[in-house]
Amino acid sequence: MGRRAVRYEADCELWLWPGEKAAWHFVTLPPETAAGVRALVGGRTRGWGSVRVEATIGKTSWRTSIFPDSKSGSFLLPVKAQVRVREGVAAGDRVRLAVEILL
Structure with a gap:
């Protein structure tokens, strides 16, 4: 018997973390x-x-x-450039996010 997938959905803001050598986009x-x-x-x-x-x-x-993110007490999801381009989203945009936990 397999495990039932657990999926979470939420509206979240895409934000930018400016690193020294590259900028990273995340959703909290x-x-x-x-x-x-x-x-x-x-x-x-x-x-x-x-x-x-x-x-x-x-x-x-x-x-x-x-x-895990100690600052927010939550989890961060990195959002790669390919996804942002395909969906036409940028830092500051609100996105509908779904995450399915893979155990």
Whole structure:
């Protein structure tokens, strides 16, 4: 018997973290979503506390990981350039995000 997929959906703001050598775009998961993810995965995380997910913004889905963020107490989802271009979104835009936890 396989596990039932757990999917979270939320409207989130895409934001830019300006690094020294590159700029990175992220979405911060809402606190209630982060709490659900923590309860679901328990201690079963990967390197740096990451959790594997399938993310969807608009019609674009991709496999990636979410990472814990001590500043917000939530998880961060990196959003790669290919997704931003396909969906026509940029930093400051609100996006409809779905994340399915891959255990």
